[in-house]
Amino acid sequence: MSTTNEQPETDTDGVRRIYDPVADTPLRYRRDPPEAHPSLDYPPYKSTQLRHPKEPLVYLPHTVTEITGPQLDRTLALKETDHDLTVQAQGEPIGERIIVSGHVYDTEGKPLRDTLVEIWQANAAGRYDHRWDRWAAPLDPNFHGAGRCLTDSEGRYEFTTIKPGPYPWGNHYNAWRPAHIHFSLLGRAFTQRLVTQMYFPGDPFFPYDPIFNSVRDEKARGRMISTFNIHQTRPNWAQAFNWDIYLRGPASTPFEEAF
Amino acid sequence: MIFEVTPSQTVGPYFAIGVPFPGGNLIVPDGTPGQIRITGSIYDGHNEPIPDHVIEFWQPDGDGRFADIYGYGEQSTLPGFRGFGRYGIEDGDGSYEIVTVKPGRVPGPNNGPLQAPHIDVTLMARGMLHRVVTRIYFADEAQANAEDPVLAGVPASRRDTLIASATPDGYRFDIHLQGHGETVFFDI
Numbered sequence: 001m002s003t004t005n006e007q008p009e010t011d012t013d014g015v016r017r018i019y020d021p022v023a024d025t026p027l028r029y030r031r032d033p034p035e036a037h038p039s040l041d042y043p044p045y046k047s048t049q050l051r052h053p054k055e056p057l058v059y060l061p062h063t064v065t066e067i068t069g070p071q072l073d074r075t076l077a078l079k080e081t082d083h084d085l086t087v088q089a090q091g092e093p094i095g096e097r098i099i100v101s102g103h104v105y106d107t108e109g110k111p112l113r114d115t116l117v118e119i120w121q122a123n124a125a126g127r128y129d130h131r132w133d134r135w136a137a138p139l140d141p142n143f144h145g146a147g148r149c150l151t152d153s154e155g156r157y158e159f160t161t162i163k164p165g166p167y168p169w170g171n172h173y174n175a176w177r178p179a180h181i182h183f184s185l186l187g188r189a190f191t192q193r194l195v196t197q198m199y200f201p202g203d204p205f206f207p208y209d210p211i212f213n214s215v216r217d218e219k220a221r222g223r224m225i226s227t228f229n230i231h232q233t234r235p236n237w238a239q240a241f242n243w244d245i246y247l248r249g250p251a252s253t254p255f256e257e258a259f
Numbered sequence: 260m261i262f263e264v265t266p267s268q269t270v271g272p273y274f275a276i277g278v279p280f281p282g283g284n285l286i287v288p289d290g291t292p293g294q295i296r297i298t299g300s301i302y303d304g305h306n307e308p309i310p311d312h313v314i315e316f317w318q319p320d321g322d323g324r325f326a327d328i329y330g331y332g333e334q335s336t337l338p339g340f341r342g343f344g345r346y347g348i349e350d351g352d353g354s355y356e357i358v359t360v361k362p363g364r365v366p367g368p369n370n371g372p373l374q375a376p377h378i379d380v381t382l383m384a385r386g387m388l389h390r391v392v393t394r395i396y397f398a399d400e401a402q403a404n405a406e407d408p409v410l411a412g413v414p415a416s417r418r419d420t421l422i423a424s425a426t427p428d429g430y431r432f433d434i435h436l437q438g439h440g441e442t443v444f445f446d447i
Contacts, residue, residue, distance in 0.1 A: 064366060070341065119277060223265050
């Protein structure tokens with residue numbers, strides 16, 4: 001990693017006013033286009049009703065607080081088994097063994113290395129190992145459903161897990177969630193924080209799921225769907241799905257934003 | 260070429276199996292000199308507490324230095340300073356508690372005039388398709404708050420929703436997602 005830390009300038013009051021980032025770290029991040037993410041107010045997903053702000057959001061210029069971010073690898077002391085959800089218990093979990101892998105990029109296509117990727121999911125029967133999940137599907141004593149890893153020097157992550165099942169929920173009559181894996185990413189800056197869900201290709205529940213369809217643009221919805229990859233399957237062992245994740249990149253010019 | 264971002268989806272009701280981690284609410288190690296506790300509760304549009312939320316915090320240390328490895332100024336030298344907190348314990352009452360130190364002042368937009376001490380906050384929950392972002396400011400920083408370039412952009416009548424009130428061992432900061440006293444949320 002290049003380090004170009006020059007001595008920060010200091011004013012007479014002893015407060016550092018100039019920050020000298022390493023060359024490849026932006027000073028300001030690109031604003032997401034209006035349709036990039038779901039609206040917080042999306043009536044088909046009923047729980048949004050009382051949980052969305054009604055007042056307009058206030059514009060926050062990106063300051064040093066927003067362009068910095070945590071590095072949790074030492075805090076979490078990641079273990080080799082953290083990215084293999086099939087070896088975390090005494091025995092083998094039931095279900096279709098899959099390898100889920102991809103890259104984390106910013107919107108300029110630059111890989112984000114050493115960034116934390118966290119996942120959690122239901123088991124093969126669509127049941128979460130969580131006391132509030134009361135669906136009448138079996139728990140799997142050999143599957144908890146949580147994993148963590150850091151991306152490598154090329155921004156790549158990889159998990160081995162079990163393909164999660166779809167499951168019913170109470171949003172509307174006969175509502176089912178398409179099979180999905182929850183993903184949480186810290187990026188390297190507060191502005192890049194993203195929590196999302198990865199779906200599987202061709203899921204028959206897509207047309208009926210308000211959470212998936214809360215992303216109004218079809219192309220954008222497509223960015224949440226993984227692809228099957230025969231070349232990354234492990235013969236006689238596991239299927240493989242690829243999914244690349246894009247976090248916000250730098251604003252195109254330092255003066256893109258006026259304030 | 261510019262790629263488009265991956266869309267956000269809700270954190271859902273079952274994040275507790277993967278997101279919280281032990282000591283996640285310790286932004287500084289417990290016992291750090293000058294430590295404070297910040298507590299609060301999260302409320303929905305009916306003023307009912309939201310038990311299933313994940314709340315995260317990001318801040319510099321008391322000298323305005325971050326625990327950031329990418330070279331923005333000097334790194335914090337406060338022992339064990341993480342700068343980041345995550346509270347996702349579903350204890351049923353919608354509350355949170357973090358242990359930290361009061362942040363120092365850092366430069367404003369374009370390395371401009373100093374901001375008042377503040378903590379950036381991300382809040383997520385079932386029923387929220389995207390995170391919301393707010394900031395904690397401090398009631399006993401009236402002069403700094405009056406000069407703060409971000410607070411200056413907030414309608415005066417709503418600024419008090421961003422100000423944490425003093426308690427015997429720190430501060431209290433409640434978040435109202437909707438309705439009377441709705442907290443100011445930021446477009447970042």
